[in-house]
Amino acid sequence: MRLVVRGGEVVGPDGPVRADVGVEDGRIVVVGPDLEAPGDARIVDATGCWVGPGLVDLHAHLREPGHEEAETIESGARAAARGGYSAVVAMPNTEPALDTAAMVAFVQARGREACVEVAVAGAVTQGRRGELLAPMAEMAALGVRLFTDDGRGVEDPLVLRRAMEYARGLGARIAEHCEDERLAAGGVMHEGALSGRLGLVGRPALAEELMVARDLELARLTGCPLHVMHLSSARALTLVVAARAEGLPVTCEVTPHHLTLDETAVEGYDPLFKVHPPLRPRADVEALVAGLAGGAIDAVATDHAPHAPETKDRTFDEAPPGMLGLEHAAALTLEALGGAAASAAAFFALLSRHPARIAGLDVADPRSGLGAHGGRVAAGEDANLVVFDPRRRWRASREDLASRARNTPYHGRELTGRARALLVAGRVVLDAEELA
Numbered sequence: 001m002r003l004v005v006r007g008g009e010v011v012g013p014d015g016p017v018r019a020d021v022g023v024e025d026g027r028i029v030v031v032g033p034d035l036e037a038p039g040d041a042r043i044v045d046a047t048g049c050w051v052g053p054g055l056v057d058l059h060a061h062l063r064e065p066g067h068e069e070a071e072t073i074e075s076g077a078r079a080a081a082r083g084g085y086s087a088v089v090a091m092p093n094t095e096p097a098l099d100t101a102a103m104v105a106f107v108q109a110r111g112r113e114a115c116v117e118v119a120v121a122g123a124v125t126q127g128r129r130g131e132l133l134a135p136m137a138e139m140a141a142l143g144v145r146l147f148t149d150d151g152r153g154v155e156d157p158l159v160l161r162r163a164m165e166y167a168r169g170l171g172a173r174i175a176e177h178c179e180d181e182r183l184a185a186g187g188v189m190h191e192g193a194l195s196g197r198l199g200l201v202g203r204p205a206l207a208e209e210l211m212v213a214r215d216l217e218l219a220r221l222t223g224c225p226l227h228v229m230h231l232s233s234a235r236a237l238t239l240v241v242a243a244r245a246e247g248l249p250v251t252c253e254v255t256p257h258h259l260t261l262d263e264t265a266v267e268g269y270d271p272l273f274k275v276h277p278p279l280r281p282r283a284d285v286e287a288l289v290a291g292l293a294g295g296a297i298d299a300v301a302t303d304h305a306p307h308a309p310e311t312k313d314r315t316f317d318e319a320p321p322g323m324l325g326l327e328h329a330a331a332l333t334l335e336a337l338g339g340a341a342a343s344a345a346a347f348f349a350l351l352s353r354h355p356a357r358i359a360g361l362d363v364a365d366p367r368s369g370l371g372a373h374g375g376r377v378a379a380g381e382d383a384n385l386v387v388f389d390p391r392r393r394w395r396a397s398r399e400d401l402a403s404r405a406r407n408t409p410y411h412g413r414e415l416t417g418r419a420r421a422l423l424v425a426g427r428v429v430l431d432a433e434e435l436a
């Protein structure tokens with residue numbers, strides 16, 4: 001045994017159990033109480049913490065290639081590690097887009113040098129223009145399991161139908177940014193009484209709901225697994241829940257910001273609160289929080305969207321949408337689940353087990369070279385582990401981020417819960433809250 005995670009509560013199906021975890025050669029070799037460690041073994045202190053599978057983010061914009069001034073694969077991975085993530089799925093809305101095998105191979109190669117595992121989502125269409133299908137089979141041959149044009153949805157239903165038919169045959173899943181841009185056109189916040197009062201053009205919830213409804217019907221027609229990204233409207237959640245009850249292969253994620261902020265955050269016209277889909281009214285936030293605890297929502301995903309200060313510091317109308325997520329998501333999810341008293345099993349289901357399954361990261365894949373995530377903390381499993389302190393109180397700060405960007409809407413907010421340590425393929429990349 002080279003390493004022992006000592007003194008924590010290992011999160012299993014029946015809740016947390018006091019146990020140590022022994023790790024060697026990238027794998028968990030033993031789990032049990034009061035393990036004897038050889039004198040030269042490294043000890044990772046987990047006292048008072050949950051020890052669970054490393055978190056998995058289904059939705060991270062790492063900006064490389066094209067916008068390295070905002071984030072790189074390396075800096076994004078460091079932000080992920082501080083957040084407790086052992087794996088992230090990199091979004092393809094880079095410049096150029098990740099729409100060929102060569103682009104996927106480039107990000108995979110950079111990802112192998114990063115401190116957490118980086119899975120790649122491929123674009124559905126060439127250049128994410130929504131017209132011609134990207135070579136999905138060639139990307140799937142490199143282990144790509146999720147295809148999306150995120151940043152926008154696939155507007156043409158025939159293009160999406162064909163994409164779903166191909167994706168199904170490839171054993172892949174289509175992830176959709178559900179907002180019909182023709183309905184949302186020019187909108188910068190949620191459409192309602194508040195957008196009228198603020199004099200800002202609104203993006204109606206209907207833009208999201210219509211696209212969710214259409215996509216669910218295409219999933220029904222094609223049998224292709226559909227993943228609804230950053231779901232933000234209560235009505236859209238109702239549609240997903242009904243479709244799932246009918247047996248359709250649909251999953252959905254919500255972001256920490258749609259769980260913890262509402263539309264009133266934009267009253268000061270601060271572009272830090274501009275995001276797509278937009279922050280919604282309180283009733284939507286409450287419906288999402290209820291769906292989180294009740295099992296209607298499969299996963300919490302960050303939509304980590306770094307933007308350099310010179311682009312984000314513009315008027316509300318002109319600034320690009322998006323906010324940072326990776327470094328604060330776990331604490332915000334815990335808050336939405338009810339704080340330190342929340343169930344550890346629910347926390348890890350939403351942030352690790354389900355997202356790993358949705359991204360196809362629950363089994364190791366020789367094509368991508370990525371290990372297994374989101375599994376049990378048990379002998380024989382890959383050592384992708386987080387040590388998470390659910391009672392740790394701290395204050396979010398834009399000065400204290402591993403991300404290259406600073407566009408967090410949570411500066412100054414009191415948080416509870418923080419990753420203390422992280423193992424990725426058995427390597428300690430975070431210990432005592434410090435990156436290696």
Ligand code: DOR
Binds near residue numbers: 061093151275303321
């Ligand atoms: O607000 C957003 N920003 N929503 C998206 O879907 C894309 C993202 C980005 O890439 O900045």
